[in-house]
Amino acid sequence: MEAEIVTENYAHLSHVITEARKRQAVWDQELERMRQLHFSTLCVHGGYTPAEAIRNNQGSVVEPVYSSTAQAHADSDWLEAALAYQIPAWVYSRIANPTVGYLETVLSLLEGYRLPFQTAACCTSSGMSAIKAATEPFVADRPGNRPKNIVAMVQCYGGTYQQFDVRYGRERGIPIRWVHDATDLDEWNQKIDSDTCFVFGEFPSNPGLAVFDIQRVAELAHGQGVPLIVDSTIATPALCRPLSHGADIVVQSLTKTMTSSGRGIGGALISKNGMTCHAATPEMRDNYAGWVKLWPYRDAGPSLSPESAAHTLDSIKTLRMKMDVLSQNAMHVAQFLEDHPAVESVNYLGLSSHPQHALAKRYMRLVDSEENRYGHLLSFTVKGGANAARKVLDRLELVFRATDLGRIKSVATIPSISTHQQQGEHARLAARIPAALVRLCVGGEDPEDLIADLDRALTTV
Numbered sequence: 001m002e003a004e005i006v007t008e009n010y011a012h013l014s015h016v017i018t019e020a021r022k023r024q025a026v027w028d029q030e031l032e033r034m035r036q037l038h039f040s041t042l043c044v045h046g047g048y049t050p051a052e053a054i055r056n057n058q059g060s061v062v063e064p065v066y067s068s069t070a071q072a073h074a075d076s077d078w079l080e081a082a083l084a085y086q087i088p089a090w091v092y093s094r095i096a097n098p099t100v101g102y103l104e105t106v107l108s109l110l111e112g113y114r115l116p117f118q119t120a121a122c123c124t125s126s127g128m129s130a131i132k133a134a135t136e137p138f139v140a141d142r143p144g145n146r147p148k149n150i151v152a153m154v155q156c157y158g159g160t161y162q163q164f165d166v167r168y169g170r171e172r173g174i175p176i177r178w179v180h181d182a183t184d185l186d187e188w189n190q191k192i193d194s195d196t197c198f199v200f201g202e203f204p205s206n207p208g209l210a211v212f213d214i215q216r217v218a219e220l221a222h223g224q225g226v227p228l229i230v231d232s233t234i235a236t237p238a239l240c241r242p243l244s245h246g247a248d249i250v251v252q253s254l255t256k257t258m259t260s261s262g263r264g265i266g267g268a269l270i271s272k273n274g275m276t277c278h279a280a281t282p283e284m285r286d287n288y289a290g291w292v293k294l295w296p297y298r299d300a301g302p303s304l305s306p307e308s309a310a311h312t313l314d315s316i317k318t319l320r321m322k323m324d325v326l327s328q329n330a331m332h333v334a335q336f337l338e339d340h341p342a343v344e345s346v347n348y349l350g351l352s353s354h355p356q357h358a359l360a361k362r363y364m365r366l367v368d369s370e371e372n373r374y375g376h377l378l379s380f381t382v383k384g385g386a387n388a389a390r391k392v393l394d395r396l397e398l399v400f401r402a403t404d405l406g407r408i409k410s411v412a413t414i415p416s417i418s419t420h421q422q423q424g425e426h427a428r429l430a431a432r433i434p435a436a437l438v439r440l441c442v443g444g445e446d447p448e449d450l451i452a453d454l455d456r457a458l459t460t461v
């Protein structure tokens with residue numbers, strides 16, 4: 001892949017660059033101090049320190065919403081230096097925005113928590129655009145370098161399946177090598193080769209809750225010089241940080257638990273500085289998320305709005321405590337469902353009966369504790385097939401029927417008629433999504449009230 005950085009002579013801007021570097025050094029020092037703090041503290045503060053509030057934000061105690069399209073500059077030298085990427089600046093909100101910048105800082109701190117390398121983040125307008133922004137540079141068709149194949153687990157979110165299968169596979173002719181059993185390391189090994197553009201997994205998957213051995217799959221990918229990208233929307237960094245297990249890039253649909261209020265659509269890619277990718281330029285390897293933001297993202301324009309960024313920032317402040325409580329609530333509900341006579345099967349990684357419980361136990365732990373937590377997504381099948389599942393869904397009174405998850409409110413849907421409807425019966429079978437499957441994302445209500453709602457809905461079937 002060729003470098004995109006245009007080199008000009010900026011000697012006349014040296015006074016601006018020197019001053020901007022001094023300011024950047026202060027900010028870098030503050031971030032370095034923040035990096036030493038605990039996860040909960042990082043959730044609450046991110047990079048928005050009291051000093052940063054006073055220096056740049058009139059002392060506002062929370063990150064202000066910069067509802068502004070562009071930034072004014074002191075003079076033409078500052079303007080030129082900013083536009084030429086010679087100094088950090090936000091310039092124009094399609095390219096960067098201070099509120100979004102604060103969110104990117106906290107995301108890179110959380111995904112990079114206690115890691116011996118630096119991380120960087122780039123926020124996007126949705127989870128799907130994060131997946132696109134994370135993967136597209138690897139499949140770009142360059143002269144003499146046709147993308148050869150993509151390796152991804154088939155049990156992934158329906159939108160991701162479509163993006164790979166239709167947009168990359170059918171429209172661009174890139175073979176997608178689907179991994180049918182994500183726990184089978186031989187299958188990953190057989191499918192990954194040095195022509196693979198990237199390896200992609202979801203940890204855990206939506207809705208099937210499939211998991212895979214991140215560390216071993218990263219080793220297999222790296223053995224061929226290929227990056228591993230992990231969508232860990234369902235786990236959130238409070239329960240699992242794939243970069244710490246060898247992944248190169250993490251994608252998050254910020255729409256979900258990261259913005260549990262349900263007030264915004266957003267996404268992010270967070271990368272390890274110094275990632276593995278034999279086909280990338282040194283700039284890409286050094287800081288992939290930063291490179292994406294400066295170049296392809298600027299040209300494609302999938303920017304996150306500052307208002308949505310502020311909603312996510314608000315929600316992240318309580319991420320760790322929320323994932324603790326929501327996971328415990330989900331465990332109560334899963335145990336209740338497992339014993340219910342109208343329920344055929346329950347799929348929750350926290351249940352010891354789950355076939356991947358041991359693997360999930362290795363990877364999913366409440367950060368800064370010894371406690372395993374398995375998140376708030378579960379699914380179950382109802383005896384009596386698809387119609388019975390619809391009846392249960394229709395009788396719920398407290399739980400919202402919606403194509404949604406990650407909320408502080410409990411939400412349920414039937415994936416085969418909603419999230420995974422477009423991909424058709426064949427792909428649903430491959431992803432193990434039967435028609436009688438109900439997906440439930442457990443919220444922060446008292447679990448007894450949820451159980452009563454579910455019991456009534458199941459008992460009257």
Ligand SMILES: Cc1ncc(COP(=O)(O)O)c(C=O)c1O
Pocket residue numbers: 126127128129157159160202205206231233234252253254255256265266267
């Ligand atoms: C695991 C996962 N990844 C990505 C997405 C896409 O996110 P968004 O809806 O924000 O585009 C979803 C949406 O449900 C998801 O569950």
